[in-house]
Amino acid sequence: MKNIPTLLLDLIKKNNPVFIVFCVLLIVSCKEESPNDMTPWRPLFNGKDLNGWNQKGGSATYNVKDGMVVGSTVADTPNSFLTTDTIYGDFILELDFKVDSTMNSGIQIRSNSIPGYQNGRVHGYQIEIDPSERSWSGGIYDEARRGWLVPMEGREVAQKAFKQNEWNHYRIEAIGDTIKTWINEIPAAHLVDDKTHEGFIALQVHSIGEDETPGKEIMWKNIKILTDSLSKYSTVSPIPPIITKNQLTDQEAKSGWELLWDGKSTEGWRGAKLEKFPENGWVIEDGNLIVLASEGEESAGGGDIVTEEVYGDFELQVDFKITKGANSGIKYYVDTELNKGEGSAIGLEYQILDDDNHPDAKLGNHEGSRTVASLYDLIKADPKKPINPIGEWNTAHIVSKNNHVEHWLNGMKVLEFERGSDDFKKLVSESKYKVWPNFGLLEKGNILLQDHGNRVAFRNIKIKTPKTNQNDK
Incomplete structure (x- = not known):
């Protein structure tokens, strides 16, 4: 008996019409079902x-x-x-x-x-x-x-x-x-x-x-x-x-925003209790300013860092990305001389926290006032706040104008308050900050990124102040 290839060859040579029709149908069928011939659109x-x-x-x-x-x-x-x-x-x-x-x-x-x-x-x-x-x-x-x-x-x-x-x-x-x-x-x-x-x-x-x-x-x-x-x-x-990372868009530049961090150096920043930038505890990687983990011990890291300049009215935006169980913060109206030599520098704080895995989320002067985007220990952020998962970037936005302050998270306003109002003073008097006279009432102060012993990354740090706001008029 002939093998299959030889038999097929004989049929082709004999111009067998039945076989030719079979071959045409087979080719059409294969063409319709072949994934290599299907359009990807x-x-x-x-x-x-x-x-x-x-x-x-x-x-x-x-x-x-x-x-x-x-x-x-x-x-x-x-x-x-x-x-x-x-x-x-x-x-x-x-x-x-x-x-x-x-x-x-x-x-x-x-x-x-x-x-x-x-x-x-x-x-x-x-x-x-x-x-x-x-x-x-x-x-x-x-x-x-x-x-x-x-x-x-x-x-x-x-x-x-x-x-x-x-x-x-x-x-x-x-x-x-x-x-x-x-x-x-x-x-x-x-x-x-x-x-x-x-x-x-x-x-x-x-x-x-x-x-x-x-x-x-x-x-x-x-x-x-x-x-x-x-x-x-x-x-x-x-x-x-x-490229927008650590850069101003054309529209941002025209409306008065300035970069507070250039994405590649420590220029404009120093240790909160140092004359220069910390030698350890902080690194710059791929355009991200990262505070390294120190097993939860603040004293083992590089410590908080602050802007060399001080600010009165301002609008601040900072992207941040946390790790599981992380705790950090963005402080403003910071007095680096206050509490010098002990603990963290003192100022109003936009809390950065893993609410699901850090115990601080259930603490505070008012329950929840230490959750992410809250005014730390004073005012709880809106529970409906939009927060991205661990490992993804979030955007903190702080607006302070004529003592009216707002905290925003990923485009949503999550709280607001009046610095120096009776309500504000009452909140302070009931908190751990009551021991510092005129807490949160500085006319101008540093902006601070906190080292709380956990790995947290920052980028796209931008600020707009009245002196750079001329194009908005």
Whole structure:
């Protein structure tokens, strides 16, 4: 009996019609089922209805027409967003859009809506759609957070790539901490930023003013996404990246923010009870200022560090990342001469704590007043505060103006108080701070990062003061 390969060869040579039909069907079947031949792209919009999408924010209308999503402006409503039900992290997204020449829009990526953040307001990265004379389409805006991250001013080639009153094509790559955009195949933006790692994708219809006519439309079609084998399909961008880590964005610089730490040296900082920066206990690694663990014994580490300058009214932002069971803090209006030579330097404290694993979370003058973002030992932070898990970055934000002080955590205000008020003085009189006259009432003081014997990392330390606030006028 002939073997199988020889038999097949004989059938082919004899031009057997039955065998030829069998081979054609076999080839077609294999082609349809072979994963190597399947396109890696998946549609985000089925062309028929809005299944898989939901609306957040304002009440602009979204409809499906001729295989397109059509968004239309409505008066007296905030920004509207048609968002995917699915959350995406790393991806490559492509779509086509056509926009009314007098309206504004955008594509949200890695965006979120949570109750604790501005009552559920949509926030996150937005790829701008801007048909105005400014022509910033393809730029990257941080919706409801930091504002412009990659403005398109001076990027003439990309600005000219937008086609007015015609269909335009976007390619958006979000891989790791890098976001890159193209408009009609022309590179537009290149950002390195790790503020948000995942979220929904959304089609925005911007709010309109009272003097604008409603009913302006933007249309989207051919919306597709790639989430697998991204390194294979990623495109190199010739545009130098804008890196936000330990840097001011263009908008931050214009509004008066200054870096309080340069991300690479100890310039501007010293030990709270030293004339220079501690020789041990603190390290700088990969743009992070890290207080090392010393088995819970503060005296075994490098000690607290403070700014060389003192501050009165200010607005401060600090990213922090804790380890399991960690305790630390950000103090302000610190008097380094007070309590000199004993324990920690004294000042008002924005508490940093692992609430789930550190016993201090259940202590304090008022129960819970030593939890994260609280005014340590005095005022408990809002229990609904948005806190990221151990090992992820959180952002502390402290505002002090004319003795009115606010603590914010990840974009949510968690407490406020008036320095020097009767209520404040009463809280102090009932706390461990009662032994220090005029506690928390300095006109100016240092800002302090605490060494409490646990490993905690800091970065993106920024401050805005009245002297640097001229551009806000």
